[in-house]
Amino acid sequence: MERAMGAEPITAALLVIGDEILSGRTKDKNIGHIAERLTEIGVDLREVRVVSDVEAHIVDALNALRARFTYVFTTGGIGPTHDDITADAVAKAFGVSIDVDPRARAMLLEYLAEKDLNAARLRMARIPAGADLIVNSVSKAPGFKIGNVYVMAGVPRIMHAMLEAVIPTLKTGAPMLSETVRANAREGDIAAPLAEIALRFPDVAIGSYPFMDDTGPNTNIVVRSRSRDRVNAARDAVAEMVGAQMVGAQ
Structure with a gap:
């Protein structure tokens, strides 16, 4: 991985493609994993979109996202069935042709016998012109990279x-650091003093997350920054505020 220098963040968007996600038939399990892995390497996932298996929708979303972010990741729609149209839509977005790629075909033959490589499965070897392949160590049918x-x-x-095959090739930034303070208070009771702390630390992301425990409503306060000093300072301010709040409530 190449570590990016300077203050310019490395940003990303995720485009989830598939009618089955929008209908609720399939519950997405990829967004959280991608977000977590990108955060670990200092890439900011700024936007997630879900689009149907409609070529024009995929093209429009992809062109919008790739113009705004360092990287765009897509999931779904590169299988063997008639509605797996992602590869064609990506080719259209980039204005390039698409055909069976000999490299991708050879990869499929590492997993399938030649006699089993029917027309449907061969669709998984169709790659836009100029794209690089993404290795698939599970079932061999590759993904691909074109542009960003x-x-x-x-x-x-x-x-x-x-x-995991892609991550070593990405530019990365400083990892986002976080600390969590358990408030032992309801979110509404600490909203005003927490807002004051946020004004004191404009360079630190501060969020409150309500939950229920054995005693009733409670709140976790999470502070996030790429600076360890700033995270620690904001955490200490929040901890002090929560302590004063707890004393005042007794």
């Missing part, structure tokens, strides 16, 4: 393998 767009499978196990 990384096209990966939707099946979580395969997507995970493709993502």
